[in-house]
Amino acid sequence: GNKTETISFAKIASLGIGSATLKDQYFAILPVRAGFSVAGGAPLDGLIGFEVLSRFTTTFDYAGKKLTLAMPGTNAPAPGADIIPFVFNNTIPQIPCQLDAVSANCSVDTGSRVAISVLTKFSTDHPSVVPSDASAVGVNGFGIGGPALGRVGRLASLQIGNTTLTNVIADFSAQNKGYFANPFIAGNIGGGVWRRFTVVFDYAKQTMALTPNADFSAAQPQDRSGLFLIEQAGVPVVLDARPNTPGAQAGLARGDAITTINKASTAGMDLQQIRTLFMGPAGTSIPLTVKSKDGQTRDVTLVLRDYL
Incomplete structure (x- = not known):
């Protein structure tokens, strides 16, 4: 969103996730319940990010609805998985991608419900990626900074590693402030894409591994209310x-x-x-x-x- 929020920091004695315990962690204190939580679908008290994931090999099993934190060097991806290198944009993984055959870089966002949010600057620089029948501008999302505005339409193709998805329902941001106004990133790829895979993040090696799951070819859910x-x-x-x-x-x-x-x-x-x-x-x-x-x-x- 467009609003600016104040961040403070606190030292937490311990953080438990399943059987994993991290001690003496510094947390950013943000109004999560007033931001992401009110639009998230379930109460949300916090977000797990780099400081946790960098300590583990992390597996998102979307089909099995299970998150596994393993010690680095263990829990290897399945044979035949598509291994995609990433770099860190600050602490956010960033991968090569192609939007309608235009080569670019996209951020990886497991916290987003949508398939991809195409950022404002990229849409402006490459207007052909925005479908002519895209919706009117409306609220596409809601976070710490409030509502994020944009249009909705179908992206002809999205390529990630060896996988190409077609006719992808996408958000086309109209934000001129906040992360979605970033001029250096083409898109923010979210759970609407990752749910088709088992995803293994190895932060130490800076790789993510994609293995298609049973939902890989499923139709993309589509809102019909507006x-x-x-x-x-x-x-x-x-x-x-x-x-x-x-x-x-x-x-x-x-x-x-x-x-x-x-x-x-x-x-x-x-x-x-x-x-x-x-x-x-x-x-x-x-x-x-x-x-x-x-x-x-x-x-x-x-x-x-x-x-x-």
Whole structure:
């Protein structure tokens, strides 16, 4: 986002992750719950980064929903894995990539839900990568600095190592501040790509290994609502209804609280459950009860549609 946040540091006596314990670590103190957590889908208290991962060989088993921290030099990648060298951009892994056959560098972000966010400067310098039918500008994400704006569309191809993915649903950033305004990086590759693999990071060797998993050829999940939701006091609230999408056409607007979905209370639903519902088949009608900022309650029917 565009906002600037103050960071402080604290020394933590111990950090336990599974059976691993790290002692006397310095943590950056940030408003994580007011940033990533409100849009993340589940409560989030902290982010694990370089200072932890640099001490291990780390395996992200997306299909098995398991993270393994192993001592360096152990837990080798599977035979035949695609070994991709990376360099550190500060403490963030950066790899060679090709976006629509344009060679560039991309950052690796296991904390992002989307497949790839194409950064503003790269889109400006290479306008052909932005599809002509990309959506209107809306909220694409939410983090420590607040909402991040951009368009959504399909990137014709994304090449990473020996793998080429086609017709990739991508965010095209419109940010002129923050990380996504970085002029030296083409894209930020997230979990929407990595979930197709078992990924092994070896920070000591500066390599990542990709082994396709059972979801490698699965269709990319697609939002069909045009809504960006955040959680406030246990209730999903509309942060943005992208213009010319089903949510906007149903009359939903920023600040609307969704109190029921399919006649069931949203209390106890996490945002990921709701996102999954809003990725349902085109033509699906979803009845909602909505409470607007002025306290008025109304019924709305959201009809899902492909808008890309």
